[in-house]
Structure formats: C-alpha cells, structure tokens
Amino acid sequence: MGAAIGATVAPDHILKELADLWVSLGKQGEAEGGAGVLRACSMTLVVLAEESEDFSGLGETMAALMPEHPARTILIRLRGGEERTLSERVYSQCWMPFGQRRQICCEQIEITASDAALADLASVVLPLAVPDLPVIVWCRSARLVDMPEFHAIAAMARKVVLDSAQMPDGHSALRRVADLARRGVLLGDFSWTRLTRWREMLAQVFENRRNLALLDHISKVRVSFGGAYEVLAWYLGAWVLNALADAGVHAELSVTGTTGGRYLRVKLEGEGLKVELARSDDRLAIAVNDLSNVTNLPQPTDYLLMREELGIVRNDPVFDRTLASAARLAYPTD
Template sequence: MSEAAIDINAIERELRQMWQEQATHPDAGGQAVIRALTLNLIVRAPDDGWAEQALAVAPALTAQHPNRTVIVIDRPGPATELQANAQALCTLANAGRTQVCGEQVTISARGAPAGQLASLVLPLLVPDLPVVLWAPGPQPFAQPLVQRLYRLCDRLIVDSTTFADPLRELAELAAFEQTANGAPAVSDLGWTRLTSWRELTAQFFDTRPFLPHLHRIDEIVIEYAAGNRPNPVAALLFVGWLASCLKWTPLEDAVGIEGETIQIYLRRPAVGVGPAAIRLVSVAIRPVDRAGVEGLARLALRAVDNQQAEFVVELTSDAGHACTRATIAGAHPIERTATIDRPALADLLNSELRLLSRDRTFAAALHLAGGLARRLALP
C-alpha cells in the first residue's frame, strides 16, 4: 500500500482477511492458530537501522507478549512519502499445540508531519489494551511524534545508551519522568542493563559480617567502556541507585569534570557519632579502553571509616563473567567468578513489558542521577 494518505480501513480489512484465512486454512502442520493480543506496541524508528532492529525483535516480543506492533519509520525528507503493510506474527509451537499470533503494521514515512503520522497510528491501536511507546535512538523527547503520542501511552521506553548528548539527555529524561509521575510510566533499557551489576553489589552485603561496611562507604570508583563516544549515564544511574537507597545527598556545587573524570561528592550519615554528623563520599567516574565491552567495566566501593574494606566487581576477559572481590583489613580477600548477564535487546524489552506500573526504584535513582547530570552539563 503506497499513497499520499494511507487507508487505515484497508489495513484493518487486510488483517481481518488474514485471520479469516488462518481459521479456514490451518498451516501445513495442522496447527490451530489463535489471535491473542495483550498490548499495543508503537515503535518510533528514526532510520532504517532502528527499523531493522525493531523488525528483528518483534517475533521474540510476540512470543511472550502477543501484541499489535505498529512500527513507524520516521525519516526526514523534502516530500511526503508514505507506505504501509500488515502481517501476522506467529510463534513457533510444538506439534499439536495452538499457535499464538500477534499483528504487525509497518508505516514507512519520509518527510511526513508528526500530526499526520499520529493520525495514522491512533486508529490502529486496539481498544482497551495497554499502549507502550518504544522510542530508541538519540533525543527521544525532541521528536515531534513522541511528543504527540506519549500522553496516550501507559509506558514509554527509551535507551540511554543511545543518547547523543548523554548528560543533557539524562537530565531531560529525569525531568520528564518526574513530571509524568507514572503517566506514562518510564523505562530505560540502559537501567535494565544494570540489573546484574546491582545484584552483584547487593550480594556483598547479604553477608552479615560485610553489612556494617555498607554504611561506612567513603569512596566509589566506577570505570566504563569509552567506545566511540563516552557515555557515563550507566555509571551515574548506578550512583543514583546506591545513593537513593542509602539516603545520601549530593553536596551543592560539589560536582565537576577533571580531564575525562567526573568527580562527585555526596554526604552520608556518619556512623556512631550522632544524628546530625555527616561524612563525605567521593565518587570518581572515568572512561577506560575495553575492547568488546559496553557500559560498566569495573566498580569499587571502599570504606576507610573505622575498619578498611573494599568491594570490587570487574568484568573478566571471559565474556559474560565478572570477578567479585571483598577485602577486609586483616583478612584474606574473598573472590568468586559470577555470571553477569548481557541481555539481548528482545530480553530487555520483554523485561520492561512485564512491568505494570511505575518503577519507583528506577525513578529515585534517575531523579538523583538526573540532578547530577544537569549540573555536569552546565557550561
């Protein structure tokens, strides 16, 4: 279907016809096919590369969350060009089992105004089902189509690892999440990638002898893979998570960049001194050259208050694994090798699609990290 104005009714007729044919003529294996939709997923793809990724993960998303996916390839151009096609997406089922299918509509646009694209998307949404908008790529909040659609969505998914101006865009994301206040709920795939790092860090302090050191941390050093374009957002989100959980607060104006290293100071309650006493926590975030690594590469938490202790998580040369090491003064270091997940894009999205409401842990971490990013981005 290719014309200046896409016929939405024709797309719906095409989908109905596909289901009627499936009901009348099952596949060659004799498997029954059912249409099962649990949500609407809108994908705003800024170029063909992102569109290919969306098309590639769509079957895996349908397998866990049967849905109607509307992919909008939103390219700039001097003249308006629109194309659309529809298809069923079915998961492979074992012999004798029912095949569950979703639907996919792809709108390929060039030079189309955001209002026109939004008017095409809205009638394609299945009524009474949640609406999720996935907006990958840089500057998601600057995109006119995202600005028009997000108010109608239950969840907005972005990916901070793809930000072109990481500090500024992280600050924008934090401001958006706080203003939205869960309507829509906000997800960041960059945050989801931190799950293993947060779990390994928390596991140190599941051990009773180590727990007191958690409240005596004085120094944090985080190294992240520089790649082609340094992006410290994952490190800032990790700091935001730790600080928000432990009730640390940033020192006013104690944020800066020295060379390539981000330096931050936070205040924490002093242990065993008095309710008003505080100690400073210094945080250093710096890029390192690590071939084949994306995101965090190493983190170290150090306590020098009272008894010295250090807790380290570091990626090994064996892909998908990390070495964790706890060193307490006067005792032998305790080391182990742990699996650290590098989830595929489909796994990240499926994880976020399972969420039914605002992720308050993420919101608290993002609020603190966004405040730090805003100060760092100031000229």
C-alpha cells in the first residue's frame, strides 16, 4: 500500500475508531437508562457499490438484514477516476428488540475508493475482517467484476454474491460467472436466487401422481425470455434438464430470447403432457395440459435475495451443477 494511501486509510486507525465507537455507545446506553449495548456479529460483509448508487435505499436494505444476519459491514463506495484516493468513516447500526431495554448494534465501516486505489483495497479490508468469522463479498458493481483487481478482493471471501442480471451483456454475463467459479470462487448469483419460487412451483407440479407418471414422456424443454433474463433462462433450462436426467429422462433444450420487456417462460412437452410456467408482471401462471392457475409472485427485493444468500454461506451443490451445465449448454464450443 502506497505511503499516501496508508496515511489516509490505515486498518489500525479504523480498528481504534471502532473501539472508541463501542465505548461511546456503551456510555450512551447507560446514560439513557438502558441496559447498555450488545454487540452482534456473525460475519464480515463487504459491500462494493458505485458511488452513484442510491445509498439511502442500500442503507435501508442493510438495516433490514442486520437483525437476522448481524455483521461488521464494510461498505466500499467506488468513485472511479485515476486519482489514487481512499477515505473512510465508521458508524453503527442499532436496533432494540421488542420488549427489551438493551440495544443491539453492529459495526459499519464506509470506505470510498477510486479505481486507481482498488489494487490496495484488499490489504486495507482484510485486516478489518472479524477473526474466525466468514467474509462475504456482495459485489453490486457490474463493471468491477471485469477488472483484474476484483480477483484479489474475491480471494479473501468465503462467498461472493453478485447479480448477473445487472451485467450489460446477458450472454457474456454467464461466461463471466462461470469463469469465476472455475477460478475457485464460491458464488451466489441473484439470477439463480430469483428462481427459487419457480423451482418450488415446478416441483409441486410433479407431486401429482398423474403428472409424475408422465414424467418420462417429456422430450422437449423450451425456455424463452426477454430483457435482462438471459442468465435466468439458461439457469432454469439447465436445472430442468439436470432434474430430468436424475429421473432417467433425457430431453432437448432450446433457449430463445428477445430484446423486449422482461419476461420468462418455460415449457415441458411430451406425449400426453404439457407443462408451462410463465411470469407476467407480479404473477406466475402455471398450466398443466388444460388446467391452469395463477399465483402471486412479486419481484423479489435486494433484501429478500440477499437474505436468502446469507442463509447459505457454504457450497451450494445444486447451483454449482446448474451453473456448470448452463455454461456448457450456452457455450458448446468453449
């Protein structure tokens, strides 16, 4: 780390600020007649976001996550530019459980970094991680994934969470995610997390014995998508093909897309059976032959998606297999 940067942001200085913060919070809690302050921490959460992002919305998301997944949060605001700068501040996120008189607080560190300083970021962040607890990196910046400095940041994490649907080119986005996985990065992708309800609803279709008896008739799986749902479409198609293969059924997959609005549809077809799931706005339509019904399926918020990802900090073999299959199907000549 360069001398100029070290003088601006030093991990030892930040840790001292955190210690002073806890002393201040404890005195404040006692002065207000409470029972003091309880520190809560189950991980170090590193959030990388562009400085242009709406930080009030992101702050609300982080505040909602903390009661269930308390963490020392290190928020990296990416400024861009060639000037070599880093700056920081520390603060707390506190809440009081219903019926109690003691606040629960988590530490938050905010660091602003220019692109020129990204190479120094890992050496600043790693000493700030809470010992013996997992480090989770949530990368909200699509451009950062393509930068060489990102690999050093990802290497310090047990898990990296990103959103391939936010990457500008959906077809190359899947390749980028697959390349990270091949480098040994343990990944979570919001595109996959958005499919949780889809997978549950499709599995429920075959809880019906009549439909299950026709499972081996399925010969074609067709997935169509619009807008930024290309990676979701390949994930969905790959997962369906893998599930069918596990049942001894081999089907052909086709994935087609348009540049129009966002939509996603999957069809499973075979002799005597036609199953279709299609999203329209906040509804999911499910049709099995001549029967159909509609269920509510609101667009999941970043809070709900990240909440699910933070619940799985270990390897997810279903996602790993789906990602590998999707990449193989999407790029057969690689």
